[in-house]
Amino acid sequence: MNDMQRDALVTARACLAVLGLVLPMLMSAPARADVCAADDSGQKVCLDKPARRIAALSPGATELVYAAGAGDQVVAVVSYSDYPPEARQVPSVGSHTRLDLERLVSLAPDLAIGWSTGNPGEQLTKLDALGIPVFMIEPRSVEGVSSAIERLATLAGSEAEGHAAAQGFRDGMAELAAQYADADPMPVFYQVWDEPLMTVNDDHLIGEVIALCGGRNVFGKLERLVPRIGTEAVLAADPEAIVAGGMGEENRDWLDAWKRYPELQAVERDNLFFVPPSLIQRPTPRLLEGSRIFCEKLDEARSRR
Missing domain, CATH: 3.40.50.1980 (Nitrogenase molybdenum iron protein domain)
Known part of the structure:
Protein backbone atom coordinates (compact mmCIF):
# COMPACT_ATOMS: atom_id res chain seq x y z
CA MET A 1 0.00 0.00 0.00
CA ASN A 2 1.54 3.30 -1.05
CA ASP A 3 1.33 6.59 0.86
CA MET A 4 -1.61 7.91 -1.23
CA GLN A 5 -3.66 4.80 -0.60
CA ARG A 6 -2.76 4.87 3.09
CA ASP A 7 -3.93 8.54 3.39
CA ALA A 8 -7.18 7.76 1.60
CA LEU A 9 -7.82 4.88 3.96
CA VAL A 10 -7.22 7.07 7.01
CA THR A 11 -9.57 9.76 5.63
CA ALA A 12 -12.28 7.20 4.94
CA ARG A 13 -12.00 5.75 8.43
CA ALA A 14 -12.21 9.26 9.94
CA CYS A 15 -15.33 10.05 7.92
CA LEU A 16 -16.97 6.83 9.03
CA ALA A 17 -16.13 7.62 12.64
CA VAL A 18 -17.67 11.09 12.40
CA LEU A 19 -20.71 9.70 10.63
CA GLY A 20 -21.09 7.13 13.38
CA LEU A 21 -21.28 9.95 15.91
CA VAL A 22 -23.48 12.35 13.95
CA LEU A 23 -25.99 9.95 12.38
CA PRO A 24 -27.62 8.89 15.68
CA MET A 25 -27.93 12.56 16.64
CA LEU A 26 -29.61 13.40 13.34
CA MET A 27 -31.96 10.46 13.68
CA SER A 28 -32.98 11.42 17.21
CA ALA A 29 -33.34 15.17 16.55
CA PRO A 30 -36.91 16.32 15.81
CA ALA A 31 -37.47 17.37 12.23
CA ARG A 32 -38.24 21.06 11.69
CA ALA A 33 -41.93 21.44 10.92
CA ASP A 34 -42.82 24.82 9.42
CA VAL A 35 -46.24 26.29 10.18
CA CYS A 36 -47.79 27.23 6.84
CA ALA A 37 -51.08 28.63 5.50
CA ALA A 38 -52.19 30.15 2.20
CA ASP A 39 -53.52 33.69 2.47
CA ASP A 40 -56.32 35.33 0.48
CA SER A 41 -53.87 36.68 -2.10
CA GLY A 42 -52.82 33.12 -2.93
CA GLN A 43 -49.42 33.37 -1.24
CA LYS A 44 -48.20 30.66 1.10
CA VAL A 45 -46.92 32.07 4.38
CA CYS A 46 -44.66 29.83 6.48
CA LEU A 47 -43.30 30.39 9.99
CA ASP A 48 -40.68 28.23 11.70
CA LYS A 49 -42.93 28.18 14.78
CA PRO A 50 -46.43 29.48 15.68
CA ALA A 51 -46.64 33.27 15.88
CA ARG A 52 -46.43 34.71 19.37
CA ARG A 53 -46.54 38.45 18.59
CA ILE A 54 -49.25 39.33 16.07
CA ALA A 55 -50.04 42.72 14.52
CA ALA A 56 -53.63 42.98 13.25
CA LEU A 57 -53.78 45.75 10.66
CA SER A 58 -57.57 46.20 10.33
CA PRO A 59 -60.49 46.04 12.78
CA GLY A 60 -61.75 42.92 11.00
CA ALA A 61 -58.35 41.26 11.26
CA THR A 62 -58.32 41.99 14.99
CA GLU A 63 -61.68 40.30 15.49
CA LEU A 64 -60.64 37.30 13.39
CA VAL A 65 -57.41 36.78 15.35
CA TYR A 66 -59.31 36.87 18.64
CA ALA A 67 -61.91 34.48 17.20
CA ALA A 68 -59.07 32.17 16.23
CA GLY A 69 -58.10 31.92 19.91
CA ALA A 70 -54.96 34.05 19.61
CA GLY A 71 -56.10 37.25 21.31
CA ASP A 72 -53.38 37.04 23.96
CA GLN A 73 -50.79 37.09 21.17
CA VAL A 74 -51.96 40.38 19.64
CA VAL A 75 -49.40 43.15 20.28
CA ALA A 76 -50.60 45.78 17.79
CA VAL A 77 -53.91 46.91 16.28
CA VAL A 78 -55.17 49.91 14.28
CA SER A 79 -57.87 52.50 14.94
CA TYR A 80 -61.49 51.30 15.28
CA SER A 81 -60.30 47.92 16.60
CA ASP A 82 -62.95 47.99 19.29
CA TYR A 83 -64.02 44.35 19.50
CA PRO A 84 -63.62 42.34 21.58
CA PRO A 85 -63.37 44.99 24.35
CA GLU A 86 -59.90 43.82 25.42
CA ALA A 87 -58.58 44.78 21.97
CA ARG A 88 -58.96 48.42 22.99
CA GLN A 89 -56.11 47.98 25.45
CA VAL A 90 -53.66 46.84 22.74
CA PRO A 91 -51.22 49.50 21.38
CA SER A 92 -52.46 51.18 18.20
CA VAL A 93 -50.14 51.67 15.24
CA GLY A 94 -52.17 54.16 13.21
CA SER A 95 -55.08 53.51 10.90
CA HIS A 96 -55.58 50.78 8.32
CA THR A 97 -54.91 53.36 5.59
CA ARG A 98 -51.71 54.78 7.11
CA LEU A 99 -49.62 52.66 9.45
CA ASP A 100 -47.05 54.05 11.88
CA LEU A 101 -44.30 51.71 10.73
CA GLU A 102 -41.75 52.87 13.31
CA ARG A 103 -44.20 52.19 16.13
CA LEU A 104 -45.23 48.88 14.58
CA VAL A 105 -41.67 47.61 14.15
CA SER A 106 -40.77 48.65 17.71
CA LEU A 107 -43.39 46.17 18.98
CA ALA A 108 -41.45 43.33 17.31
CA PRO A 109 -44.32 41.35 15.74
CA ASP A 110 -43.45 37.98 14.26
CA LEU A 111 -46.57 38.06 12.04
CA ALA A 112 -48.70 40.85 10.56
CA ILE A 113 -52.27 40.30 9.36
CA GLY A 114 -52.89 42.61 6.39
CA TRP A 115 -56.09 43.69 4.66
CA SER A 116 -55.79 43.08 0.92
CA THR A 117 -57.60 46.19 -0.36
CA GLY A 118 -57.32 48.38 2.73
CA ASN A 119 -53.68 48.59 3.86
CA PRO A 120 -51.14 50.59 1.81
CA GLY A 121 -49.27 48.12 -0.39
CA GLU A 122 -45.94 49.94 -0.12
CA GLN A 123 -46.04 49.80 3.68
CA LEU A 124 -46.79 46.07 3.68
CA THR A 125 -43.88 45.55 1.28
CA LYS A 126 -41.61 47.36 3.74
CA LEU A 127 -42.75 45.10 6.55
CA ASP A 128 -41.92 42.05 4.48
CA ALA A 129 -38.51 43.52 3.61
CA LEU A 130 -37.87 43.97 7.33
CA GLY A 131 -38.45 40.27 7.88
CA ILE A 132 -41.99 40.52 9.27
CA PRO A 133 -44.20 38.00 7.44
CA VAL A 134 -47.49 39.47 6.21
CA PHE A 135 -50.57 37.25 5.91
CA MET A 136 -53.19 38.89 3.68
CA ILE A 137 -56.89 38.37 4.38
CA GLU A 138 -60.12 39.67 2.89
CA PRO A 139 -62.94 37.13 3.24
CA ARG A 140 -65.64 37.68 0.62
CA SER A 141 -67.98 34.85 1.54
CA VAL A 142 -69.41 33.11 4.58
CA GLU A 143 -67.05 30.20 4.00
CA GLY A 144 -64.20 32.65 3.56
CA VAL A 145 -64.74 33.94 7.10
CA SER A 146 -64.62 30.42 8.57
CA SER A 147 -61.57 29.54 6.49
CA ALA A 148 -59.75 32.71 7.58
CA ILE A 149 -60.31 31.85 11.24
CA GLU A 150 -58.95 28.33 10.71
CA ARG A 151 -55.87 29.52 8.82
CA LEU A 152 -55.10 32.17 11.43
CA ALA A 153 -55.46 29.52 14.14
CA THR A 154 -52.93 27.37 12.29
CA LEU A 155 -50.38 30.20 12.19
CA ALA A 156 -51.01 31.07 15.85
CA GLY A 157 -50.97 27.49 17.15
CA SER A 158 -54.54 27.76 18.49
CA GLU A 159 -56.20 25.20 16.21
CA ALA A 160 -58.63 23.71 18.73
CA GLU A 161 -60.27 27.01 19.68
CA GLY A 162 -60.09 28.46 16.18
CA HIS A 163 -61.61 25.47 14.42
CA ALA A 164 -64.45 25.34 16.97
CA ALA A 165 -65.23 29.03 16.38
CA ALA A 166 -65.12 28.58 12.61
CA GLN A 167 -67.48 25.61 12.69
CA GLY A 168 -69.86 27.39 15.04
CA PHE A 169 -70.08 30.28 12.58
CA ARG A 170 -70.61 27.89 9.64
CA ASP A 171 -73.38 26.07 11.45
CA GLY A 172 -75.12 29.28 12.53
CA MET A 173 -75.11 30.74 9.02
CA ALA A 174 -76.30 27.44 7.53
CA GLU A 175 -79.18 27.34 10.00
CA LEU A 176 -80.16 30.91 9.10
CA ALA A 177 -79.97 30.11 5.37
CA ALA A 178 -82.28 27.13 5.86
CA GLN A 179 -84.73 29.27 7.83
Missing part, protein backbone atom coordinates in the same frame (compact mmCIF):
# COMPACT_ATOMS: atom_id res chain seq x y z
CA TYR A 180 -85.05 31.77 4.95
CA ALA A 181 -84.69 29.38 2.03
CA ASP A 182 -88.35 29.84 1.04
CA ALA A 183 -88.76 33.50 1.97
CA ASP A 184 -90.64 35.71 -0.48
CA PRO A 185 -88.18 37.74 -2.59
CA MET A 186 -87.67 41.31 -1.41
CA PRO A 187 -86.02 44.03 -3.61
CA VAL A 188 -83.38 45.65 -1.36
CA PHE A 189 -80.97 48.59 -1.57
CA TYR A 190 -78.07 48.42 0.88
CA GLN A 191 -76.39 51.76 1.50
CA VAL A 192 -72.73 51.54 2.45
CA TRP A 193 -72.10 55.29 2.42
CA ASP A 194 -73.95 58.52 1.78
CA GLU A 195 -71.52 60.95 0.11
CA PRO A 196 -70.65 59.59 -2.36
CA LEU A 197 -73.64 57.26 -2.41
CA MET A 198 -72.30 53.67 -2.40
CA THR A 199 -73.70 50.16 -2.34
CA VAL A 200 -72.50 46.55 -2.89
CA ASN A 201 -72.91 44.01 -5.67
CA ASP A 202 -73.80 40.33 -5.40
CA ASP A 203 -70.14 39.28 -5.12
CA HIS A 204 -69.73 41.21 -1.88
CA LEU A 205 -70.15 39.41 1.43
CA ILE A 206 -73.09 41.68 2.23
CA GLY A 207 -74.58 40.68 -1.11
CA GLU A 208 -74.45 37.08 0.10
CA VAL A 209 -76.27 38.09 3.30
CA ILE A 210 -78.98 39.87 1.29
CA ALA A 211 -79.58 36.71 -0.75
CA LEU A 212 -79.49 34.51 2.34
CA CYS A 213 -82.32 36.56 3.87
CA GLY A 214 -84.46 36.24 0.75
CA GLY A 215 -83.56 39.69 -0.53
CA ARG A 216 -82.83 40.68 -4.13
CA ASN A 217 -80.03 43.21 -4.36
CA VAL A 218 -81.28 45.84 -6.83
CA PHE A 219 -77.67 46.72 -7.69
CA GLY A 220 -76.34 43.17 -7.49
CA LYS A 221 -75.34 42.93 -11.16
CA LEU A 222 -73.03 45.96 -11.17
CA GLU A 223 -69.41 45.10 -11.92
CA ARG A 224 -67.63 46.81 -9.04
CA LEU A 225 -67.68 45.20 -5.61
CA VAL A 226 -68.58 48.52 -3.95
CA PRO A 227 -70.00 50.70 -6.75
CA ARG A 228 -70.85 54.37 -6.59
CA ILE A 229 -74.37 55.20 -7.71
CA GLY A 230 -76.67 58.20 -7.95
CA THR A 231 -79.91 59.00 -6.22
CA GLU A 232 -81.65 58.72 -9.58
CA ALA A 233 -80.53 55.09 -9.86
CA VAL A 234 -82.13 54.28 -6.50
CA LEU A 235 -85.36 56.02 -7.52
CA ALA A 236 -85.41 54.04 -10.77
CA ALA A 237 -84.76 50.73 -8.97
CA ASP A 238 -87.55 51.52 -6.46
CA PRO A 239 -86.45 49.06 -3.74
CA GLU A 240 -89.04 47.74 -1.34
CA ALA A 241 -86.59 48.10 1.55
CA ILE A 242 -83.57 50.31 2.20
CA VAL A 243 -80.99 49.18 4.74
CA ALA A 244 -78.21 51.54 5.84
CA GLY A 245 -74.80 50.87 7.39
CA GLY A 246 -71.72 53.13 7.63
CA MET A 247 -68.66 53.62 9.83
CA GLY A 248 -70.35 54.46 13.13
CA GLU A 249 -73.11 52.71 14.99
CA GLU A 250 -75.73 55.38 14.29
CA ASN A 251 -76.48 56.77 10.82
CA ARG A 252 -80.18 57.46 11.21
CA ASP A 253 -79.87 60.69 9.19
CA TRP A 254 -79.03 58.60 6.13
CA LEU A 255 -82.46 57.00 6.35
CA ASP A 256 -84.20 60.30 7.06
CA ALA A 257 -82.75 61.70 3.83
CA TRP A 258 -84.76 59.17 1.79
CA LYS A 259 -88.03 60.47 3.24
CA ARG A 260 -87.78 63.31 0.71
CA TYR A 261 -88.86 60.74 -1.88
CA PRO A 262 -92.32 59.51 -0.78
CA GLU A 263 -92.79 57.82 -4.16
CA LEU A 264 -90.26 55.14 -3.17
CA GLN A 265 -91.88 51.89 -2.02
CA ALA A 266 -89.42 51.71 0.89
CA VAL A 267 -90.49 55.16 2.09
CA GLU A 268 -94.20 54.65 1.48
CA ARG A 269 -94.18 51.44 3.54
CA ASP A 270 -91.77 52.74 6.20
CA ASN A 271 -89.21 50.08 5.27
CA LEU A 272 -86.14 52.15 6.16
CA PHE A 273 -83.86 50.06 8.36
CA PHE A 274 -80.52 50.37 10.11
CA VAL A 275 -78.15 47.51 10.92
CA PRO A 276 -75.05 48.29 13.03
CA PRO A 277 -72.20 48.29 10.51
CA SER A 278 -69.78 46.54 12.86
CA LEU A 279 -72.13 43.54 12.67
CA ILE A 280 -72.64 43.50 8.93
CA GLN A 281 -69.64 45.19 7.30
CA ARG A 282 -66.83 43.35 9.05
CA PRO A 283 -66.05 39.82 7.81
CA THR A 284 -66.03 38.27 11.26
CA PRO A 285 -68.14 35.81 13.29
CA ARG A 286 -70.34 38.71 14.43
CA LEU A 287 -71.68 38.70 10.88
CA LEU A 288 -74.02 35.97 12.13
CA GLU A 289 -75.65 38.43 14.55
CA GLY A 290 -75.80 41.10 11.86
CA SER A 291 -77.35 38.67 9.38
CA ARG A 292 -80.05 37.73 11.87
CA ILE A 293 -80.94 41.39 12.32
CA PHE A 294 -80.90 41.94 8.56
CA CYS A 295 -83.24 38.99 7.98
CA GLU A 296 -85.58 40.21 10.72
CA LYS A 297 -85.77 43.64 9.06
CA LEU A 298 -86.76 42.08 5.74
CA ASP A 299 -89.38 39.98 7.53
CA GLU A 300 -90.75 43.20 9.01
CA ALA A 301 -90.95 44.66 5.49
CA ARG A 302 -92.77 41.55 4.23
CA SER A 303 -95.37 41.97 6.96
CA ARG A 304 -96.29 45.38 5.52
CA ARG A 305 -97.17 44.12 2.07
Whole structure:
Protein backbone atom coordinates (compact mmCIF):
# COMPACT_ATOMS: atom_id res chain seq x y z
CA MET A 1 0.00 0.00 0.00
CA ASN A 2 1.54 3.30 -1.05
CA ASP A 3 1.33 6.59 0.86
CA MET A 4 -1.61 7.91 -1.23
CA GLN A 5 -3.66 4.80 -0.60
CA ARG A 6 -2.76 4.87 3.09
CA ASP A 7 -3.93 8.54 3.39
CA ALA A 8 -7.18 7.76 1.60
CA LEU A 9 -7.82 4.88 3.96
CA VAL A 10 -7.22 7.07 7.01
CA THR A 11 -9.57 9.76 5.63
CA ALA A 12 -12.28 7.20 4.94
CA ARG A 13 -12.00 5.75 8.43
CA ALA A 14 -12.21 9.26 9.94
CA CYS A 15 -15.33 10.05 7.92
CA LEU A 16 -16.97 6.83 9.03
CA ALA A 17 -16.13 7.62 12.64
CA VAL A 18 -17.67 11.09 12.40
CA LEU A 19 -20.71 9.70 10.63
CA GLY A 20 -21.09 7.13 13.38
CA LEU A 21 -21.28 9.95 15.91
CA VAL A 22 -23.48 12.35 13.95
CA LEU A 23 -25.99 9.95 12.38
CA PRO A 24 -27.62 8.89 15.68
CA MET A 25 -27.93 12.56 16.64
CA LEU A 26 -29.61 13.40 13.34
CA MET A 27 -31.96 10.46 13.68
CA SER A 28 -32.98 11.42 17.21
CA ALA A 29 -33.34 15.17 16.55
CA PRO A 30 -36.91 16.32 15.81
CA ALA A 31 -37.47 17.37 12.23
CA ARG A 32 -38.24 21.06 11.69
CA ALA A 33 -41.93 21.44 10.92
CA ASP A 34 -42.82 24.82 9.42
CA VAL A 35 -46.24 26.29 10.18
CA CYS A 36 -47.79 27.23 6.84
CA ALA A 37 -51.08 28.63 5.50
CA ALA A 38 -52.19 30.15 2.20
CA ASP A 39 -53.52 33.69 2.47
CA ASP A 40 -56.32 35.33 0.48
CA SER A 41 -53.87 36.68 -2.10
CA GLY A 42 -52.82 33.12 -2.93
CA GLN A 43 -49.42 33.37 -1.24
CA LYS A 44 -48.20 30.66 1.10
CA VAL A 45 -46.92 32.07 4.38
CA CYS A 46 -44.66 29.83 6.48
CA LEU A 47 -43.30 30.39 9.99
CA ASP A 48 -40.68 28.23 11.70
CA LYS A 49 -42.93 28.18 14.78
CA PRO A 50 -46.43 29.48 15.68
CA ALA A 51 -46.64 33.27 15.88
CA ARG A 52 -46.43 34.71 19.37
CA ARG A 53 -46.54 38.45 18.59
CA ILE A 54 -49.25 39.33 16.07
CA ALA A 55 -50.04 42.72 14.52
CA ALA A 56 -53.63 42.98 13.25
CA LEU A 57 -53.78 45.75 10.66
CA SER A 58 -57.57 46.20 10.33
CA PRO A 59 -60.49 46.04 12.78
CA GLY A 60 -61.75 42.92 11.00
CA ALA A 61 -58.35 41.26 11.26
CA THR A 62 -58.32 41.99 14.99
CA GLU A 63 -61.68 40.30 15.49
CA LEU A 64 -60.64 37.30 13.39
CA VAL A 65 -57.41 36.78 15.35
CA TYR A 66 -59.31 36.87 18.64
CA ALA A 67 -61.91 34.48 17.20
CA ALA A 68 -59.07 32.17 16.23
CA GLY A 69 -58.10 31.92 19.91
CA ALA A 70 -54.96 34.05 19.61
CA GLY A 71 -56.10 37.25 21.31
CA ASP A 72 -53.38 37.04 23.96
CA GLN A 73 -50.79 37.09 21.17
CA VAL A 74 -51.96 40.38 19.64
CA VAL A 75 -49.40 43.15 20.28
CA ALA A 76 -50.60 45.78 17.79
CA VAL A 77 -53.91 46.91 16.28
CA VAL A 78 -55.17 49.91 14.28
CA SER A 79 -57.87 52.50 14.94
CA TYR A 80 -61.49 51.30 15.28
CA SER A 81 -60.30 47.92 16.60
CA ASP A 82 -62.95 47.99 19.29
CA TYR A 83 -64.02 44.35 19.50
CA PRO A 84 -63.62 42.34 21.58
CA PRO A 85 -63.37 44.99 24.35
CA GLU A 86 -59.90 43.82 25.42
CA ALA A 87 -58.58 44.78 21.97
CA ARG A 88 -58.96 48.42 22.99
CA GLN A 89 -56.11 47.98 25.45
CA VAL A 90 -53.66 46.84 22.74
CA PRO A 91 -51.22 49.50 21.38
CA SER A 92 -52.46 51.18 18.20
CA VAL A 93 -50.14 51.67 15.24
CA GLY A 94 -52.17 54.16 13.21
CA SER A 95 -55.08 53.51 10.90
CA HIS A 96 -55.58 50.78 8.32
CA THR A 97 -54.91 53.36 5.59
CA ARG A 98 -51.71 54.78 7.11
CA LEU A 99 -49.62 52.66 9.45
CA ASP A 100 -47.05 54.05 11.88
CA LEU A 101 -44.30 51.71 10.73
CA GLU A 102 -41.75 52.87 13.31
CA ARG A 103 -44.20 52.19 16.13
CA LEU A 104 -45.23 48.88 14.58
CA VAL A 105 -41.67 47.61 14.15
CA SER A 106 -40.77 48.65 17.71
CA LEU A 107 -43.39 46.17 18.98
CA ALA A 108 -41.45 43.33 17.31
CA PRO A 109 -44.32 41.35 15.74
CA ASP A 110 -43.45 37.98 14.26
CA LEU A 111 -46.57 38.06 12.04
CA ALA A 112 -48.70 40.85 10.56
CA ILE A 113 -52.27 40.30 9.36
CA GLY A 114 -52.89 42.61 6.39
CA TRP A 115 -56.09 43.69 4.66
CA SER A 116 -55.79 43.08 0.92
CA THR A 117 -57.60 46.19 -0.36
CA GLY A 118 -57.32 48.38 2.73
CA ASN A 119 -53.68 48.59 3.86
CA PRO A 120 -51.14 50.59 1.81
CA GLY A 121 -49.27 48.12 -0.39
CA GLU A 122 -45.94 49.94 -0.12
CA GLN A 123 -46.04 49.80 3.68
CA LEU A 124 -46.79 46.07 3.68
CA THR A 125 -43.88 45.55 1.28
CA LYS A 126 -41.61 47.36 3.74
CA LEU A 127 -42.75 45.10 6.55
CA ASP A 128 -41.92 42.05 4.48
CA ALA A 129 -38.51 43.52 3.61
CA LEU A 130 -37.87 43.97 7.33
CA GLY A 131 -38.45 40.27 7.88
CA ILE A 132 -41.99 40.52 9.27
CA PRO A 133 -44.20 38.00 7.44
CA VAL A 134 -47.49 39.47 6.21
CA PHE A 135 -50.57 37.25 5.91
CA MET A 136 -53.19 38.89 3.68
CA ILE A 137 -56.89 38.37 4.38
CA GLU A 138 -60.12 39.67 2.89
CA PRO A 139 -62.94 37.13 3.24
CA ARG A 140 -65.64 37.68 0.62
CA SER A 141 -67.98 34.85 1.54
CA VAL A 142 -69.41 33.11 4.58
CA GLU A 143 -67.05 30.20 4.00
CA GLY A 144 -64.20 32.65 3.56
CA VAL A 145 -64.74 33.94 7.10
CA SER A 146 -64.62 30.42 8.57
CA SER A 147 -61.57 29.54 6.49
CA ALA A 148 -59.75 32.71 7.58
CA ILE A 149 -60.31 31.85 11.24
CA GLU A 150 -58.95 28.33 10.71
CA ARG A 151 -55.87 29.52 8.82
CA LEU A 152 -55.10 32.17 11.43
CA ALA A 153 -55.46 29.52 14.14
CA THR A 154 -52.93 27.37 12.29
CA LEU A 155 -50.38 30.20 12.19
CA ALA A 156 -51.01 31.07 15.85
CA GLY A 157 -50.97 27.49 17.15
CA SER A 158 -54.54 27.76 18.49
CA GLU A 159 -56.20 25.20 16.21
CA ALA A 160 -58.63 23.71 18.73
CA GLU A 161 -60.27 27.01 19.68
CA GLY A 162 -60.09 28.46 16.18
CA HIS A 163 -61.61 25.47 14.42
CA ALA A 164 -64.45 25.34 16.97
CA ALA A 165 -65.23 29.03 16.38
CA ALA A 166 -65.12 28.58 12.61
CA GLN A 167 -67.48 25.61 12.69
CA GLY A 168 -69.86 27.39 15.04
CA PHE A 169 -70.08 30.28 12.58
CA ARG A 170 -70.61 27.89 9.64
CA ASP A 171 -73.38 26.07 11.45
CA GLY A 172 -75.12 29.28 12.53
CA MET A 173 -75.11 30.74 9.02
CA ALA A 174 -76.30 27.44 7.53
CA GLU A 175 -79.18 27.34 10.00
CA LEU A 176 -80.16 30.91 9.10
CA ALA A 177 -79.97 30.11 5.37
CA ALA A 178 -82.28 27.13 5.86
CA GLN A 179 -84.73 29.27 7.83
CA TYR A 180 -85.05 31.77 4.95
CA ALA A 181 -84.69 29.38 2.03
CA ASP A 182 -88.35 29.84 1.04
CA ALA A 183 -88.76 33.50 1.97
CA ASP A 184 -90.64 35.71 -0.48
CA PRO A 185 -88.18 37.74 -2.59
CA MET A 186 -87.67 41.31 -1.41
CA PRO A 187 -86.02 44.03 -3.61
CA VAL A 188 -83.38 45.65 -1.36
CA PHE A 189 -80.97 48.59 -1.57
CA TYR A 190 -78.07 48.42 0.88
CA GLN A 191 -76.39 51.76 1.50
CA VAL A 192 -72.73 51.54 2.45
CA TRP A 193 -72.10 55.29 2.42
CA ASP A 194 -73.95 58.52 1.78
CA GLU A 195 -71.52 60.95 0.11
CA PRO A 196 -70.65 59.59 -2.36
CA LEU A 197 -73.64 57.26 -2.41
CA MET A 198 -72.30 53.67 -2.40
CA THR A 199 -73.70 50.16 -2.34
CA VAL A 200 -72.50 46.55 -2.89
CA ASN A 201 -72.91 44.01 -5.67
CA ASP A 202 -73.80 40.33 -5.40
CA ASP A 203 -70.14 39.28 -5.12
CA HIS A 204 -69.73 41.21 -1.88
CA LEU A 205 -70.15 39.41 1.43
CA ILE A 206 -73.09 41.68 2.23
CA GLY A 207 -74.58 40.68 -1.11
CA GLU A 208 -74.45 37.08 0.10
CA VAL A 209 -76.27 38.09 3.30
CA ILE A 210 -78.98 39.87 1.29
CA ALA A 211 -79.58 36.71 -0.75
CA LEU A 212 -79.49 34.51 2.34
CA CYS A 213 -82.32 36.56 3.87
CA GLY A 214 -84.46 36.24 0.75
CA GLY A 215 -83.56 39.69 -0.53
CA ARG A 216 -82.83 40.68 -4.13
CA ASN A 217 -80.03 43.21 -4.36
CA VAL A 218 -81.28 45.84 -6.83
CA PHE A 219 -77.67 46.72 -7.69
CA GLY A 220 -76.34 43.17 -7.49
CA LYS A 221 -75.34 42.93 -11.16
CA LEU A 222 -73.03 45.96 -11.17
CA GLU A 223 -69.41 45.10 -11.92
CA ARG A 224 -67.63 46.81 -9.04
CA LEU A 225 -67.68 45.20 -5.61
CA VAL A 226 -68.58 48.52 -3.95
CA PRO A 227 -70.00 50.70 -6.75
CA ARG A 228 -70.85 54.37 -6.59
CA ILE A 229 -74.37 55.20 -7.71
CA GLY A 230 -76.67 58.20 -7.95
CA THR A 231 -79.91 59.00 -6.22
CA GLU A 232 -81.65 58.72 -9.58
CA ALA A 233 -80.53 55.09 -9.86
CA VAL A 234 -82.13 54.28 -6.50
CA LEU A 235 -85.36 56.02 -7.52
CA ALA A 236 -85.41 54.04 -10.77
CA ALA A 237 -84.76 50.73 -8.97
CA ASP A 238 -87.55 51.52 -6.46
CA PRO A 239 -86.45 49.06 -3.74
CA GLU A 240 -89.04 47.74 -1.34
CA ALA A 241 -86.59 48.10 1.55
CA ILE A 242 -83.57 50.31 2.20
CA VAL A 243 -80.99 49.18 4.74
CA ALA A 244 -78.21 51.54 5.84
CA GLY A 245 -74.80 50.87 7.39
CA GLY A 246 -71.72 53.13 7.63
CA MET A 247 -68.66 53.62 9.83
CA GLY A 248 -70.35 54.46 13.13
CA GLU A 249 -73.11 52.71 14.99
CA GLU A 250 -75.73 55.38 14.29
CA ASN A 251 -76.48 56.77 10.82
CA ARG A 252 -80.18 57.46 11.21
CA ASP A 253 -79.87 60.69 9.19
CA TRP A 254 -79.03 58.60 6.13
CA LEU A 255 -82.46 57.00 6.35
CA ASP A 256 -84.20 60.30 7.06
CA ALA A 257 -82.75 61.70 3.83
CA TRP A 258 -84.76 59.17 1.79
CA LYS A 259 -88.03 60.47 3.24
CA ARG A 260 -87.78 63.31 0.71
CA TYR A 261 -88.86 60.74 -1.88
CA PRO A 262 -92.32 59.51 -0.78
CA GLU A 263 -92.79 57.82 -4.16
CA LEU A 264 -90.26 55.14 -3.17
CA GLN A 265 -91.88 51.89 -2.02
CA ALA A 266 -89.42 51.71 0.89
CA VAL A 267 -90.49 55.16 2.09
CA GLU A 268 -94.20 54.65 1.48
CA ARG A 269 -94.18 51.44 3.54
CA ASP A 270 -91.77 52.74 6.20
CA ASN A 271 -89.21 50.08 5.27
CA LEU A 272 -86.14 52.15 6.16
CA PHE A 273 -83.86 50.06 8.36
CA PHE A 274 -80.52 50.37 10.11
CA VAL A 275 -78.15 47.51 10.92
CA PRO A 276 -75.05 48.29 13.03
CA PRO A 277 -72.20 48.29 10.51
CA SER A 278 -69.78 46.54 12.86
CA LEU A 279 -72.13 43.54 12.67
CA ILE A 280 -72.64 43.50 8.93
CA GLN A 281 -69.64 45.19 7.30
CA ARG A 282 -66.83 43.35 9.05
CA PRO A 283 -66.05 39.82 7.81
CA THR A 284 -66.03 38.27 11.26
CA PRO A 285 -68.14 35.81 13.29
CA ARG A 286 -70.34 38.71 14.43
CA LEU A 287 -71.68 38.70 10.88
CA LEU A 288 -74.02 35.97 12.13
CA GLU A 289 -75.65 38.43 14.55
CA GLY A 290 -75.80 41.10 11.86
CA SER A 291 -77.35 38.67 9.38
CA ARG A 292 -80.05 37.73 11.87
CA ILE A 293 -80.94 41.39 12.32
CA PHE A 294 -80.90 41.94 8.56
CA CYS A 295 -83.24 38.99 7.98
CA GLU A 296 -85.58 40.21 10.72
CA LYS A 297 -85.77 43.64 9.06
CA LEU A 298 -86.76 42.08 5.74
CA ASP A 299 -89.38 39.98 7.53
CA GLU A 300 -90.75 43.20 9.01
CA ALA A 301 -90.95 44.66 5.49
CA ARG A 302 -92.77 41.55 4.23
CA SER A 303 -95.37 41.97 6.96
CA ARG A 304 -96.29 45.38 5.52
CA ARG A 305 -97.17 44.12 2.07
